[in-house]
Amino acid sequence: xxxxxxxxxxxxxxxxxxxxxxxxxxxxxxxxxxxxxxxxxxxxxxxxxxxxxxxxxxxxxxxxxxxxxxxxxxxxxxxxxxxxxxxxxxxxxxxxxxxxxxxxxxxxxxxxxxxxxxxxxxxxxxxxxxxxxxxxxxxxxxxxxxxxxxxxxxxxxxxxxxxxxxxxxxxxxxxxxxxxxxxxxxxxxxxxxxxxxxxxxxxxxxxxxxxxxxxxxxxxxxxxxxxxxxxxxxxxxxxxxxxxxxxxxxxxxxxxxxxxxxxxxxxxxxxx
Ligand SMILES: [Ca+2]
Ligand SMILES: [Ca+2]
Ligand SMILES: [Ca+2]
Numbered sequence: 001x002x003x004x005x006x007x008x009x010x011x012x013x014x015x016x017x018x019x020x021x022x023x024x025x026x027x028x029x030x031x032x033x034x035x036x037x038x039x040x041x042x043x044x045x046x047x048x049x050x051x052x053x054x055x056x057x058x059x060x061x062x063x064x065x066x067x068x069x070x071x072x073x074x075x076x077x078x079x080x081x082x083x084x085x086x087x088x089x090x091x092x093x094x095x096x097x098x099x100x101x102x103x104x105x106x107x108x109x110x111x112x113x114x115x116x117x118x119x120x121x122x123x124x125x126x127x128x129x130x131x132x133x134x135x136x137x138x139x140x141x142x143x144x145x146x147x148x149x150x151x152x153x154x155x156x157x158x159x160x161x162x163x164x165x166x167x168x169x170x171x172x173x174x175x176x177x178x179x180x181x182x183x184x185x186x187x188x189x190x191x192x193x194x195x196x197x198x199x200x201x202x203x204x205x206x207x208x209x210x211x212x213x214x215x216x217x218x219x220x221x222x223x224x225x226x227x228x229x230x231x232x233x234x235x236x237x238x239x240x241x242x243x244x245x246x247x248x249x250x251x252x253x254x255x256x257x258x259x260x261x262x263x264x265x266x267x268x269x270x271x272x
Contacts, residue, residue: 045263053260057270065199065260065267072257075141077133080120081111083141083254087246098242100145100189101155101182102170113149121147123190124197125157129208129222136207140200141250142259143193155180159216159225160190160233178216179226188237191230192261195268198224199260212272227272234261234268 046054053064075083085108090096096105099118111118123143131137147155151170164176172183182190194212203209208222215225239247239262247262261268 045258049258050260050263059271061267062199062271066202069196069200069257069260072255074135075139075254076135077120077139080139080141080144083250084120084144084146086253087141087249088146091242091245097146099151100147100186101151101167101173102148103172103183103185104148106146111146115149117149118146119149119152121145121152121155123193124210124224125155127157127220128218128224129201129210130220131207136205137197137201137210140197141254142196142200142247142257145193159218160194161216161226161229184237186237187233188235188239188265189243191234191237191268192239192243192259192265194224194230195234195261195272196259199271200257231268231272234265238265 049068053061053068056064085097088097088100089108090098090105093105095107097108097118098105100121100123106118110116113119121144122138123145124137126132126138129137133139137143148170151167151173154167154170154175158175158178158180160181161179162174162181164174164179164181167173167175170183172185174181181187197210198212201207201210210222210224212227212230213223213225214227215223218225243262247259251258
């Protein structure tokens with residue numbers, strides 16, 4: 001574990017525990033399994049995790065955030081299965097995960113590659129920059145989510161944009177030949193995942209510099225569109241309890257880094 005994380009983690013966890021006690025909602029739940037213990041920690045984070053980013057804007061902000069969030073633990077692709085069972089747990093049923101596009105609650109153990117099961121969706125399609133599933137962007141759980149096998153296949157490597165025909169198997173999601181529109185409840189989640197990837201991966205490691213642009217049909221270029229639509233989605237669908245808890249679980253239990261745009265949605269407009 002890095003010096004940065006071991007130094008910063010302690011005050012954050014203390015602050016989170018204090019909030020839980022004050023809220024008084026976790027008493028009946030198992031101590032470490034209650035989603036209720038993951039609560040807003042933004043003020044404490046600004047004094048610790050984000051202290052080198054606060055007050056900056058534009059390229060300076062992006063560079064500061066890149067340095068901060070690049071200090072992380074990395075998972076193997078097989079470890080991603082167990083991680084997603086924790087990060088995407090259904091708050092109403094701890095045996096299940098909630099699938100990103102369908103919103104379906106499904107048994108954690110019903111994962112795999114068969115029709116009707118859930119698998120690991122790369123929200124930043126792994127062909128956009130061709131990073132595959134070796135340890136790196138292809139195993140970064142900030143953008144990996146449980147999805148229905150067939151819906152994952154339908155989304156494929158398409159860029160994100162509004163429009164198309166509604167998916168019969170996933171109402172509220174739309175697609176045409178060159179783009180995919182997720183349901184309203186996760187539009188902002190998708191946008192913030194894409195923009196996290198753009199800040200985290202800047203081409204200073206063995207992987208491509210991932211960046212959003214305002215196009216579709218990006219093919220294998222390390223680009224993802226459409227930026228103008230993603231910015232709109234982030235505004236229309238601000239972070240909710242599920243998304244914030246997910247960020248906390250990744251930070252505390254798995255990668256020890258955060259998605260800054262979940263903690264500070266206004267940083268989307270400050271950079272782009
Ligand atoms: Ca389209
Ligand atoms: Ca949402
Ligand atoms: Ca980048």
